[in-house]
Amino acid sequence: MGQLFAVEIIYRGVFQKTLAKNITRDIVLAAHNEGKLGISFGRYGDAPERNGIPAKSFAIVANDEQTLQEGMAQYEPKQVDLTVVLDDTLCKGAESWAWYGLQPVHHALKPGHALIVVSLQDAPALLKTIHRREQPYKLGILKGVTSFSGMWVYKDDHTDVRVLGAIAKALPEIVSLQAIEQFITEKLKSPLKVTSAKTAYDRFMTIDVEAGAGNPEELFKFELPKWEDMRDGVSIKGQPQGGPYKDPVTGQVGGFRPARNELFKKYSSRTQRPVVNFATCTKCTLCWLNCPDASFDVTAENTYDVNLEACCGCGVCEEVCPVQDCITMVNESQFKDNRSQYEAFQKDKDAYLKWLEKTIESAVPIEKRTHGFRYRGQYQEQVPEALEVARKG
Amino acid sequence: MATLTMPVQEKKKVKIEDQEALITGAEAIAIACKLANVDVVTAYPIRPYDTVMQYISQLVADGEMDCEYIAAEGEHSQFEIVKHASVCGARVFCGSSGVGWMYAMEALTVTPALRVPMVAMVGNRALDDPGAFGVEHNDALAVRDLGWLLTWVDSAQEALDTALIAYRVAEDRRMFVPLAISCDGAFLTHSQALVKIPSAEQVKKFLPRYDRGDLLLHPDNVISVAPQANEDWVTEIRRQNYAVTERASDVIREVYAEFEHIFGRKYGNPFFEEYMTKDAEVVLLGMGTLSTPARVAIRKMREEGKKVGFVRLRWFRPFAGPEIAKCLERFKAIGVIDRDFSFGSPNLSGVVATELRSAMYTGSATRPPVLGFIGGLGGREITVPDLEKVADSVFDAAKGIAQPLTQWIGLRG
Numbered sequence: 001m002g003q004l005f006a007v008e009i010i011y012r013g014v015f016q017k018t019l020a021k022n023i024t025r026d027i028v029l030a031a032h033n034e035g036k037l038g039i040s041f042g043r044y045g046d047a048p049e050r051n052g053i054p055a056k057s058f059a060i061v062a063n064d065e066q067t068l069q070e071g072m073a074q075y076e077p078k079q080v081d082l083t084v085v086l087d088d089t090l091c092k093g094a095e096s097w098a099w100y101g102l103q104p105v106h107h108a109l110k111p112g113h114a115l116i117v118v119s120l121q122d123a124p125a126l127l128k129t130i131h132r133r134e135q136p137y138k139l140g141i142l143k144g145v146t147s148f149s150g151m152w153v154y155k156d157d158h159t160d161v162r163v164l165g166a167i168a169k170a171l172p173e174i175v176s177l178q179a180i181e182q183f184i185t186e187k188l189k190s191p192l193k194v195t196s197a198k199t200a201y202d203r204f205m206t207i208d209v210e211a212g213a214g215n216p217e218e219l220f221k222f223e224l225p226k227w228e229d230m231r232d233g234v235s236i237k238g239q240p241q242g243g244p245y246k247d248p249v250t251g252q253v254g255g256f257r258p259a260r261n262e263l264f265k266k267y268s269s270r271t272q273r274p275v276v277n278f279a280t281c282t283k284c285t286l287c288w289l290n291c292p293d294a295s296f297d298v299t300a301e302n303t304y305d306v307n308l309e310a311c312c313g314c315g316v317c318e319e320v321c322p323v324q325d326c327i328t329m330v331n332e333s334q335f336k337d338n339r340s341q342y343e344a345f346q347k348d349k350d351a352y353l354k355w356l357e358k359t360i361e362s363a364v365p366i367e368k369r370t371h372g373f374r375y376r377g378q379y380q381e382q383v384p385e386a387l388e389v390a391r392k393g
Numbered sequence: 394m395a396t397l398t399m400p401v402q403e404k405k406k407v408k409i410e411d412q413e414a415l416i417t418g419a420e421a422i423a424i425a426c427k428l429a430n431v432d433v434v435t436a437y438p439i440r441p442y443d444t445v446m447q448y449i450s451q452l453v454a455d456g457e458m459d460c461e462y463i464a465a466e467g468e469h470s471q472f473e474i475v476k477h478a479s480v481c482g483a484r485v486f487c488g489s490s491g492v493g494w495m496y497a498m499e500a501l502t503v504t505p506a507l508r509v510p511m512v513a514m515v516g517n518r519a520l521d522d523p524g525a526f527g528v529e530h531n532d533a534l535a536v537r538d539l540g541w542l543l544t545w546v547d548s549a550q551e552a553l554d555t556a557l558i559a560y561r562v563a564e565d566r567r568m569f570v571p572l573a574i575s576c577d578g579a580f581l582t583h584s585q586a587l588v589k590i591p592s593a594e595q596v597k598k599f600l601p602r603y604d605r606g607d608l609l610l611h612p613d614n615v616i617s618v619a620p621q622a623n624e625d626w627v628t629e630i631r632r633q634n635y636a637v638t639e640r641a642s643d644v645i646r647e648v649y650a651e652f653e654h655i656f657g658r659k660y661g662n663p664f665f666e667e668y669m670t671k672d673a674e675v676v677l678l679g680m681g682t683l684s685t686p687a688r689v690a691i692r693k694m695r696e697e698g699k700k701v702g703f704v705r706l707r708w709f710r711p712f713a714g715p716e717i718a719k720c721l722e723r724f725k726a727i728g729v730i731d732r733d734f735s736f737g738s739p740n741l742s743g744v745v746a747t748e749l750r751s752a753m754y755t756g757s758a759t760r761p762p763v764l765g766f767i768g769g770l771g772g773r774e775i776t777v778p779d780l781e782k783v784a785d786s787v788f789d790a791a792k793g794i795a796q797p798l799t800q801w802i803g804l805r806g
Contacts (some may be wrong), residue, residue, distance in 0.1 A: 227629035233480075233508035233569065233608045234622075234630055238615030306493075 002069060004062035005174040006077035007167065008108055009057040010094055011086040012271065013049035015148040015371055017042075020057035021085060022160045027059040027167065030183035035070045036061050043076055051371070052269040052313065054094030061174050069153040080108045082171050084163055087146045087271065088119035091129040093219060095268040101221030102268060104131035111135035114170040114206050118142045118159065120389070121333060123207055128336055132214040140206035142166045145386045148271075150373030157379075157386040158196040161188070165200030177201050196390065222263045233334040247300045249346035254300035260310050266293060267338060270313030271371065272329040275359055278303045278345045278352075280326045287317035287327060297342075305342035319366070328360040329369075407536010411589035411687045416554040418581035421588050423448030423515050425556030426459040428596040432483035433526060437470040437600075437604045439493035440526050441578035442516035446548045447487075468493045472511070479509045480610045480618060482601045484560065487511065490578065491518030494532045502777045504571040505540025505634050508608060510563035511571040512556065517681070517732075519771040528578040530680065530733040534709070534744050540634045542572040542641060543710040545680040552576055557596060561648045564603045567640050577732075579680035579772055591656055599655045600621035602680065634673055641711040664713035667720070669695060670702030675787045676703040676721065678731040680745060684773055687730075690780035699801025701784050712748055725791035726762045728783050728803070732769045740798040743767050762790045768802035 007027055021042065028038035038061035041162060049055055058077060085091060093102040106115050112135070113326035117126055119141050126141070149155035161184055168177040177198065178230045203347050213245035231237065245255035270393065272289075281303045288304050295311040296304040305319070313332065318352040322326040345352040367374065370382060416424070423445050426434065430774045436446035452458035461478075465471035468489050494515055504511055519529040521582035533543055542562065544709060546552045555574050563572040576582050611616055622630070642664070649663040660666075668684070670676055671693050677687060687703040695702050704721070721727055731743020738747050741766030766783050769775040779802045790796040 170651055224625055227632040230618075230629055230633065231607075234506050234619050235608055236617045236620060240615075281556050323408075 002067040003173065004067050005061045005082075005171065006080040007059045007082045007084065007171075007174065008077065008080040009059075009084045010025050010090050010105055011055055011057060012051075012090070012148065013053035013055045014051045014151050014235075015270075015271075016086050017049060017055070017150065017151070017156045019147055019159060021053070022154075023163050024059035025086070026160060026164055026183060028061060029187065030114060030179045031061045031144040032178040032256060033182050034176060036063055038062065038126060039068070039072060044280070047246035049133075049271065050060075053273050054268050056094075064177065076087060078108060079110050081110055081113055082167060082173055083109045083113075083115050084167070085115065085117045086159070087148075087269050088117050088121055088126060088129075088228045089146075090268075092115050092118060092125055092215075092232065092332070093268050095129065095265065101263075102265075104133065106130070106133055106137055106218060108242060109137055112137060114138040115209075116140045116163070116166050116204075117141055118144050118146060118163070119333075120145065127209065129213035130214045131219060132212050132216055134211055136211045136284065137209050138170075139209050140166060140170055140204055142200060142204060143392075144369070144390050146271075147386065148370040149379070153373040153379070155379045157383045158193055158390060160376065161193045161197040162200035162390060165197035165202075166204040168197075169201045170206065195351065196387075197209040198390070206279075220263075220265065226263075237320075245246060245297050245299055245369045247346060248340065248343040252259075255298035255302060257297045259306065260294075260296045264308045267309050267310040270311060271332050272313050272369075273308060273311060273332055273335060274306050274313075274315070274317050274327045275321075275330050275356055275363075276304065276341055277328075277356055278305075278325045278342060279349070280323050282323055284322060286320040286322065290316050290320045299342055303342065305340055308340075315366075315386075325360060328363045330359055330363045334359060334362060344377060394721070408419045410775075411587055411591055411743065413587055416549055416588050417444060417583055418546070418549040418576045419488035419514070419516065419583070419584050420448045421549040421553035422556045422576070423452060424590055425553045426460075426486045427452050428591065428593055429484065429557060429560050429600055429800055431458075431460050431486045433461045433463065433475055433478040433485045434483075435464045435465050435474045435487045437468050437471045437489070437493065439468070439490045440516070441518060441582040442488045442490040442493065442514060443487055444582055444584075445514050445516070445612075448800065457759060464550075468497035468592075469500055472497040473503075475502055475506065475511050476500055476509050479511050480507065480605070480608070482605045482609050482611065484605065487509050488514035488516065488573075489532075490516040492521045495520065495535060501536050501541070501571075501621065502539055505637075506630055508569035508578075510560075510569050511604070512563055513571065513573045514556075515573050517575050518578045522770075524612045525576060525771045526730060527770075528580060528681070529770050530575065530731075530744070530754070533573055533575045534733055536573070537710055537744070539639065539678070540570055540707070541567075541710060542570060544572070544574065544708050545575045545577075545706065546581070547577075547585070547682050547684045547705060549581065549588045550658075551660075552755060553588055553590065554652065554656070554660075557591075558645075558648055558652055561651070562600075562641075562645055565644050565645055565648070566604070567607065568606075568637055570609070570634070570637050570641075575681065576683040580677065580685075589658075595655055599652065601655050606793075624780045631664075636766070638711055643711065645708065645711070645783065646787050660707075662716075664706070664708045665717055666705045666710075667718070668703040668705070669706065670724075672700055673702030673724060674700040675726045675784065675791050676702045676704050676724050677726065677728045677730060677780065677783060677787065678706060678721075678745070678749065679732070680706045680709065681732065683730055683732065683769065683804070686775055686777055687780055690777040691778060694781060694784055699784065699788065701787075706745065709745070709748075712752065714752035715756045718752045722757035722759045724761055726764065726779055726787045727753075728764045728787035730766045730767055730768060730780075730783065732775075734767055734770070740765065742799045746799070762796070764790055766794055766802050767799065767801040768804070773803055775803060 746765030
């Protein structure tokens with residue numbers, strides 16, 4: 001058998017669909033310049049994509065047809081030579097559309113191979129979220145603003161070619177920088193993109209991550225039942241009704257806490273989370289009523305505490321909240337856990353409000369957020385800024 | 394009147410006699426729906442099924458039957474409505490014909506996996522084009538791989554009895570799958586015959602109430618039905634329906650035995666019926682009302698000394714493969730008359746011939762030749778002389794004279 005390589009791109013559904021597809025296609029086409037063969041495909045199960053849902057795209061490259069078939073003879077590669085994470089908030093784990101529990105981003109990565117993360121954070125910060133693993137691996141950070149776009153509109157901010165440059169550095173056996181430069185020149189016809197790829201290549205480096213280093217969080221998972229043990233009629237037992245909410249600090253009972261599915265949490269879809277000011281909340285109920293996932297607990301004093309395992313970060317609560325800065329969506333990379341905000345507030349109101357003030361400082365106003373395509377001209381405004389960050393490295 | 398003062402206990406002891414009526418197959422099924430105390434009926438007209446909805450609406454209008462009678466805006470909705478009603482615990486009835494049945498196809502495909510014991514009447518009709526009213530079996534057969542139970546009846550009496558049997562089979566907790574009773578358009582749906590109608594008391598004894606148990610969609614039993622699932626669930630869900638088909642034959646056998654016990658009418662082997670096969674050298678085989686000209690032709694040929702018999706397949710799903718193969722292996726050749734087609738199939742035969750060959754290949758020790766005959770399409774009559782010609786060819790095959798594996802009968806040309 002000849003040489004076989006697999007690259008996995010973990011991306012945010014909808015926002016990075018085109019980007020991920022472009023990268024895996026480009027890998028195959030660039031490698032083909034060197035006489036290699038390959039295929040590029042998305043994980044079909046993730047296909048009816050939802051906003052932000054962790055999804056995967058793959059490139060498989062081989063030296064010859066038969067070796068390529070070895071790689072194609074499975075639904076998706078069980079082991080990959082390189083994993084690229086296109087949004088650093090995915091480092092908290094990927095729960096794809098199917099029920100697999102939470103997977104670490106290096107789930108399929110071969111021992112000793114490289115994990116590339118597009119991020120503005122440094123390695124120690126990322127390793128607080130990337131889960132531990134038993135085998136060592138390499139971590140490389142491609143400095144850059146997370147590239148999000150809409151379903152049908154692609155933001156051409158050079159993330160694709162920069163990732164290609166990093167891949168050529170991390171795994172030159174799959175594709176060389178020369179082949180990538182040739183591909184960009186011939187197919188993308190952009191000398192500026194050649195420079196971006198080359199710069200990324202030059203600057204990219206990895207650090208060794210030792211076995212056992214990283215986030216110690218236990219990943220939630222579950223066993224798929226045998227067919228005889230499954231309910232028939234394609235039916236699922238509903239969640240029991242919720243019950244009263246017990247204040248974690250005062251012990252006061254009241255409000256309402258809905259029952260939630262312990263096996264299907266949605267937080268890995270989240271790229272931003274609501275931060276709630278319980279002191280200014282007018283108890284108007286709008287966030288609670290409009291939340292599509294019943295993510296809010298009604299506290300004993302009738303304020304609304306978001307359950308951060310159930311929240312997928314859509315931001316509807318922020319949009320409907322009538323009080324200035326009472327609910328603010330903040331980028332998920334600011335947070336390391338899913339603990340209750342209300343509990344923190346009840347324990348020490350002053351400390352919480354100080355934390356809140358500091359935390360929402362970094363929030364990007366709705367009209368400037370990069371999730372999706374909001375208005376004509378948006379990307380022309382955003383791209384130079386992203387390129388500048390990339391240029392500085 | 395004396396009967397009014399009769400004590401209740403004594404009244405129960407009175408032997409209830411069947412009433413006799415001259416009714417069509419469609420009317421017989423409508424009466425069965427009344428007797429089965431069906432809760433929800435949906436209707437959308439297409440000939441020849443529409444006669445059954447007319448009869449039911451008449452029964453409702455006359456105050457003889459109490460049900461929700463919903464005229465849908467098309468067959469798709471017609472079958473969707475009963476699907477949902479059934480999941481909510483209602484005993485349901487619906488039906489269609491030809492392209493109407495095909496228009497409901499999406500709803501038809503989902504009912505087996507959702508374990509919906511829907512009972513439907515298919516007034517068999519040719520699929521368009523050309524637009525035609527006459528019988529052809531391809532409409533009902535279109536769901537043959539999907540988990541539906543399919544049966545063909547050949548008389549108004551059998552239509553009534555089978556409709557009652559159908560509810561008992563489909564609503565058995567071991568089953569919970571949809572069931573279609575096929576009635577040949579015109580020959581059965583529109584022909585009146587004398588039918589014995591059992592009493593409501595008897596039917597009550599035979600047919601327990603539909604109990605959906607833990608699959609009932611109800612505020613007191615909170616479940617979610619029909620979610621989206623990935624590749625890691627679907628195989629197991631299909632395996633569940635496979636398990637139903639594994640159990641189907643036993644359940645059907647039990648229900649026929651119980652039917653015989655309560656109503657006294659004997660159907661013998663539920664899956665297929667044999668006519669003059671005892672000493673036969675060759676047999677013809679088919680489904681539905683073909684049995685009438687077939688019996689006449691068999692008797693005529695018997696008078697001429699030809700040892701030929703007829704087998705009428707009553708249940709197509711489940712297909713009694715091993716049992717029918719065992720039965721047929723003693724004959725020297727078999728002629729299958731298909732009132733359907735399966736273009737491009739192995740040997741270009743009809744559906745029944747193809748299925749039977751498959752059953753014989755694994756189930757019979759002798760593997761006699763199985764000849765396929767396609768005829769009676771679009772409602773064309775299959776005549777006694779047609780059947781005599783079929784038998785001649787089958788006898789030739791029995792003698793070792795090579796015959797085409799598929800022949801068209803009653804064809805101009």
